[in-house]
Amino acid sequence: MRALVLNGVKQMELSDITPGTLAPDEVRVTTAYAGICGTDKGLYAGLPGSADAVPPIVLGHENSGVVAEVGSNVTDFKVGDRVTVDPNIYDGICEYCRTGRPELCDHLSAIGVTRNGGFEENFTAPAAVVYHVPNNVSLRAAAVTEPISCAVHGMKFLKITPYQKALVIGDGFMGELFVQLLQAYGVQQVDLAGVVQEKLDFNQQHYGVTTKYNTAQGDEIPADYDVVIEAVGLPQTQEAAIEATKKGAQVLMFGVGKPDQKFSMNTYEVFKKQLTIQGSFINPNAFEDSLALLSSGKLDVEPLISHELALSEVQSYLNGNISGVSKAIAKVSGAE
Structure with missing residues (x-):
């Protein structure tokens, strides 16, 4: 079968490989769509993801x-x-x-990281990690259930109530997901800070952002937020997240920085404001909620998918040769 194989750092090849053996408790899936995310870019460049990817591997x-196909012990799924x-396993x-x-498992394995995935x-995959897609959700939208579930897991750490005023820092795909999630969870006002004016305008027009800040143009963010979600992973945006808080605020550090990256903060302000600063790693027990949000219409993700690529184009994208990408799959x- 055709597969895009990672053979080494920044070395990918479209090859014919032998399909893996199906275990009794597993399901074989004909891939319709495979999302491409920042973790894939990191793995392609030799950085760790949720676990180490050891070539040759299919991301x-x-x-x-x-x-x-279903294994002999599988009863909850059928062909088609x-x-x-x-x-994550x-x-x-x-x-x-x-x-x-x-999510902190000492022996975490992952499809598309430690075992062959959707490229x-x-x-x-073990049947235990396979989920039925609701009839009213397209396979195109369902391909991004995993990043949605990561955001949903992050939301579970926050104490959300309707009166709150929330800020999302980052106008990439994950930041745009959080804009919708915060509203789905009942937050009265959601604001967005980013660097691409077209994205900021789109999220205000289509997803209900109240106030937008273009930090590339020098817009200043007030220290006025009950909830701040950092969805970039750079030191300057992590510091900005802390600085945007009011007393008693919660900060979700969701963006993924480099392994050796650090940022600074005023520890007295953390004490004085009684801040809660929370990290979030992967996505345990969040797929059911994510699919329910898609099925209910509270999450509208297809307009955020900017590029649909062939497998032969994935390496070019990972090399940075395709610009203007919000989310690529x-x-x-042709399975639907």
């Missing part, structure tokens, strides 16, 4: 498709079912799994 951890797949026996924090015509097969 693609954001996937949707159609069930092509439309599905999406949570890539936990051991279930380490300290973190046994204390309700599986191939079909892949296998690869169309792997």
Whole structure:
């Protein structure tokens, strides 16, 4: 079958490979779409993701498709079912799994990171991490269930009430998801800070952003927010997130920085304002909520998918040769 194989740092090749063996508790999925995210860019460049990707490996951890085969022990899926797949697989026996924090699992494995993923015509996954896609959700939209679930996991750390005023820093795909999520969770006012005026205007016109700040043009963000979500991962935006808070505020540090990256903050302000600063890693137990949000219409993601690529174009995108991308997905097969 056709697969885009990562053979080394910044080395990808479209190859014919032998499909993996299907275990009794697994499902084989014909990939319809595979999302491409910042983690894939990092893995392509040799950086760690949720776990280390050891070449040769097929990336693609954001996937949707159609069930092509089921293992002998699988009863909840049948051939032809439309599905999406949570890539993260936990051991279930380490300290973190046994204390309700599986995302911190000592032996985390992941489809598209430690085992072959969606940048191939079909892949296998444990049935336990496969989810039915609602009839009113397209496979194109379902391909981004995984990034939605990461954002939903982050939302679970926040104490959200309607009176709050929230700020999202970052006008990329994840920031745009958080704009919609905060409103879906009942926050009365959601503002957005970014650097691309067209995106800021679009989110105000289509997704209900109240106030927008173009920091590239020098717009200043007031220290007036109950909730701040940092969705960039740069030191300057992480510092800006802390500085935008009012007393008693919560800051979700969602953006992924480089492994050796640091930022500075005024620790007295953290004390004086009684701030809560929270990290968020991957997406445990969040797919059901994510699919419900898509099915209900409270999340509208297809307008945020700016590029649909062929597998043969993915490496060019990872090399930075395709500009103006908000969110890219690869169309792997015609399965719908």
